[in-house]
Amino acid sequence: xxxxxxxxxxxxxxxxxxxxxxxxxxxxxxxxxxxxxxxxxxxxxxxxxxxxxxxxxxxxxxxxxxxxxxxxxxxxxxxxxxxxxxxxxxxxxxxxxxxxxxxxxxxxxxxxx
Amino acid sequence: xxxxxxxxxxxxxxxxxxxxxxxxxxxxxxxxxxxxxxxxxxxxxxxxxxxxxxxxxxxxxxxxxxxxxxxxxxxxxxxxxxxxxxxxxxxxxxxxxxxxxxxxxxxxxxxx
Numbered sequence: 001x002x003x004x005x006x007x008x009x010x011x012x013x014x015x016x017x018x019x020x021x022x023x024x025x026x027x028x029x030x031x032x033x034x035x036x037x038x039x040x041x042x043x044x045x046x047x048x049x050x051x052x053x054x055x056x057x058x059x060x061x062x063x064x065x066x067x068x069x070x071x072x073x074x075x076x077x078x079x080x081x082x083x084x085x086x087x088x089x090x091x092x093x094x095x096x097x098x099x100x101x102x103x104x105x106x107x108x109x110x111x112x113x
Numbered sequence: 114x115x116x117x118x119x120x121x122x123x124x125x126x127x128x129x130x131x132x133x134x135x136x137x138x139x140x141x142x143x144x145x146x147x148x149x150x151x152x153x154x155x156x157x158x159x160x161x162x163x164x165x166x167x168x169x170x171x172x173x174x175x176x177x178x179x180x181x182x183x184x185x186x187x188x189x190x191x192x193x194x195x196x197x198x199x200x201x202x203x204x205x206x207x208x209x210x211x212x213x214x215x216x217x218x219x220x221x222x223x224x225x
Contacts, residue, residue: 033212042201042217043157056212091156095211101147102203102213104156 002027004094004105005074012111019079019086021108025094031055032075033093033102034067043091049075082112115140115206119216128225132189136202136216139183146178146185147203147213157201161187192223 005024013019025032031050035043045059049069060067064082069075079086089109093102116139126132134148145164149157163169163176163185175188185204189196199220203213 031211035215043203043215045212045214048212101159101162102211103159104149106156 004029004092004103006090006092006105006108008108009106010109010111012113013082014113015083016081019082019110021077021079021090021092021110022074023077023092023094023105024074025092026096026103029094029096029103031095031097032069033095034075034077035091035093037089037091037107039088046077046090079110082110084112086110087112115204115214117202117204117214117216119200119202119219121217122220123222124219125222125224126192128192128194128223130192132192132196132221132223134187134189134200134202134219134221136185136187137183138185138202138204138206138214140204140206141180141183143180143183143204143206145205146176147205148174148176148185148187149201149203149215151199151201151218153199160200189221194223194225197221197223 033048034046037043047060047067048056064080066078089107091107093104118137147162148160151157161176163178169176173190177186199218201218202216
C-alpha cells in the first residue's frame, strides 16, 4: 500500500525557469494539500485541492504559483519564473476525507540557483 | 490570523526521563489537534491526534488537551535517543476542511 508519492525528490532550477512538482496521494485519498517548509521553519499551508477543484488557496502566492489536481493523474504544483526565495522543501499530504489526519510525502526539495 | 505557538527549543531531556512539549492555539472553536514528528531532512509523520478534552495515551506518548485554556501538550515517557526530532503541533481550525495550521516546532534532544 504505497504512501504519498512525490517527485522529483530534488530539483535544481536557475532563476526565471519553471518548476513542476508532482504528488500522487495515497490510494483511496481524494484530498491533497501542499505545504512549504523553509529551513528551520514550520510548515506553511499553500493550497488544498480535491479532484478537479481548488478548495482553499489562501496560502498560495498570488503570482507565479498555481496548483491543479486533475481527474486523472497526480496533483501538480507549478512555480513559474522561480526566484531564490522559492528554494524550500515542498510537501504534499493527502487525507481520505473531512476531519481526517494528513499523511505526508517525502517532499520535493527545490533549489534555485 | 489563526495561530499555533510552540517553544522552538531546543529542549534537552535525559534518556529515560519524561519530555513535555507544549502548544497553544488562538481559536477557541478549534476541533482537532495533531502532533507530528519530523526527523531532520525527512517528512512529518503523525504521532497522535486528539479531539476531546483530557488525556489520550498511546504507548509512551500521551496527548493532553485543554480547550478552555487553548492548550495542547505531548508527553513522551521513558525518552529514548530515537525520540530526538522536531515535534510539530498542528490544529484544524475549520472542521470539514482538514487544512492544518502548524506551529514552528520544538526541537527535542534526548541526552544518553
